[in-house]
Amino acid sequence: MYQKAYGQKGAARGDKDKESAQELFDKLKKATSSECHSLLKKHLTEERFKALKDKKTKFNGRLEDCIRSGCINLDSGVGIYACDPEAYTTFALVLDEVIKDYHKVDKLDHPEPDFGDTSKLGFGDLDPSGNMIVSTRVRIGRSHDSYGFPPVLTKEDRVNMEKDTVKALNTLTGDLKGKYYPLEGMTAETQKQLTDDHFLFNDHDRFLREAHGYQDWPTGRGIYFSDDKKFLTWVNEEDHLRFISMQSGGNLGEVYTRLVNAVNQLQKSGLQFAKRKGLGYLTFCPSNLGTTLRASVHIKIPKLAATPDFKAFCDKLNIQARGIHGEHTESVGGVYDISNKRRLGLTEFEAVQEMRKGVEAVITEEKKLAGN
Ligand code: ADP
Ligand code: CIR
Numbered sequence: 001m002y003q004k005a006y007g008q009k010g011a012a013r014g015d016k017d018k019e020s021a022q023e024l025f026d027k028l029k030k031a032t033s034s035e036c037h038s039l040l041k042k043h044l045t046e047e048r049f050k051a052l053k054d055k056k057t058k059f060n061g062r063l064e065d066c067i068r069s070g071c072i073n074l075d076s077g078v079g080i081y082a083c084d085p086e087a088y089t090t091f092a093l094v095l096d097e098v099i100k101d102y103h104k105v106d107k108l109d110h111p112e113p114d115f116g117d118t119s120k121l122g123f124g125d126l127d128p129s130g131n132m133i134v135s136t137r138v139r140i141g142r143s144h145d146s147y148g149f150p151p152v153l154t155k156e157d158r159v160n161m162e163k164d165t166v167k168a169l170n171t172l173t174g175d176l177k178g179k180y181y182p183l184e185g186m187t188a189e190t191q192k193q194l195t196d197d198h199f200l201f202n203d204h205d206r207f208l209r210e211a212h213g214y215q216d217w218p219t220g221r222g223i224y225f226s227d228d229k230k231f232l233t234w235v236n237e238e239d240h241l242r243f244i245s246m247q248s249g250g251n252l253g254e255v256y257t258r259l260v261n262a263v264n265q266l267q268k269s270g271l272q273f274a275k276r277k278g279l280g281y282l283t284f285c286p287s288n289l290g291t292t293l294r295a296s297v298h299i300k301i302p303k304l305a306a307t308p309d310f311k312a313f314c315d316k317l318n319i320q321a322r323g324i325h326g327e328h329t330e331s332v333g334g335v336y337d338i339s340n341k342r343r344l345g346l347t348e349f350e351a352v353q354e355m356r357k358g359v360e361a362v363i364t365e366e367k368k369l370a371g372n
Contacts, residue, residue: 158220290344
C-alpha cells in the first residue's frame, strides 16, 4: 500500500538553509518593484506574511519552504512553491492570490477533468507543410496523494514513490509499453544526449534548486520510455510524475490522443493522485495546478519573435513563449517553444484548444510578416 509520508522525519532542510521566513521576507521587501516582478512579491503583503509565518502543515512544511526560491531568485516570475499538498490550505492566504493571478481567474472553481472525445477532436496536424513546426509535446503532472513535495521529502520517500510508479508504468500495454531507466547509474554521456534531444530533465534550474527540488539527486529519479520513445514519464523531477507525449512534426491530434490513452490506462494501475475540489490536480508549482497540462510546439518564427510586440501578441492569446531547452532558456535559430499558459479554470480539452488556436494565430502572423 502507499505509505503515508507525513509526520515521519519532517522537512528535509539542508544545513545551508538556515534563513528564517523573516530573513527571506526581508530580502523580498528590500527588492524594488523594478528589480522583482514576481507574483510572490505582489501578493505576500506584510499582513499576510505575519499571519502565515508561524504556520506549519502536517508534513512539517513551513512558509520558508514555499518562498525560499522566490526570495533568493528575485527574478522569479511566480516565486512561490507549495511545500506539500496541504500548503494549498495552510498558506491559502497568499497561494490563492498567486493562483488566481497566474491563471487569470476570479474564483478557484476548477472543473472536473475532461479530456474530450479523442475520436472527434477536430484537429490533427497544425503544420501540414512541415516547414514551421519541428516537434509537438503535451505533458501533464501528477502527485502521489500521500506524499509531500520536494522541500519535505526524504530520500526514502523518493525511493518508495519511484517503486510505486515503476510498478504502475509496467502495466502499460500496446504503444505505451516500454522500460524505466533510473538516473542513478546512467552515464553522464547518455544523460547529456537525452537532454539535448529534449527527452530528459537535469538539475540545472536555479529556481528549482533553491526550492529544494534537487535534494539527494539523482536518487529516486528516472525516465520511462515507450519502445518508440513517443510516450515518456519523468519520475521525481519537479513533480512526482510528469506524463509526456511527444513526436516530430505538428500532429497535435496524435500527440494528445496518445497522452489521453496513457492517462486512461494509468487510471487502472492503482496509483492515487492528489486532487482538490476547485484546484484540480495538485502540483509543486502553483502555475501547474488544475489540468497541469502544457501543450507545446517547437516552431520556427524568426520574424514574429523579432517584433517588439511579440510578448504582447502571446499574452493576448494566453500562450507563452519559452526557449527550446525548457523554461528560462533562450531561443536557438528563431525556434521557440509556444504553449498554453493557463492550466486552471478550464478543462484539459479547452487548454489544448487554447494552445491550438494560439499556434494557428502564430503561424498566420509569421507567414504575413514573411510576405507569404
Ligand atoms: P515542462 O514544464 O513542460 O516540463 P520545460 O520548459 O522544462 O517544460 O521543458 C522540458 C523539456 O521538454 C525541455 O527539454 C524542452 O526542450 C522539451 N520540450 C518542450 N516542448 C517541446 C516540444 N514541443 N518539442 C520538443 N521538446 C520539447
Ligand atoms: C519562477 O517563479 O519563475 C520559477 N519558480 C518557475 C515558475 C514556473 N515554472 C515551473 O514551475 N516550472
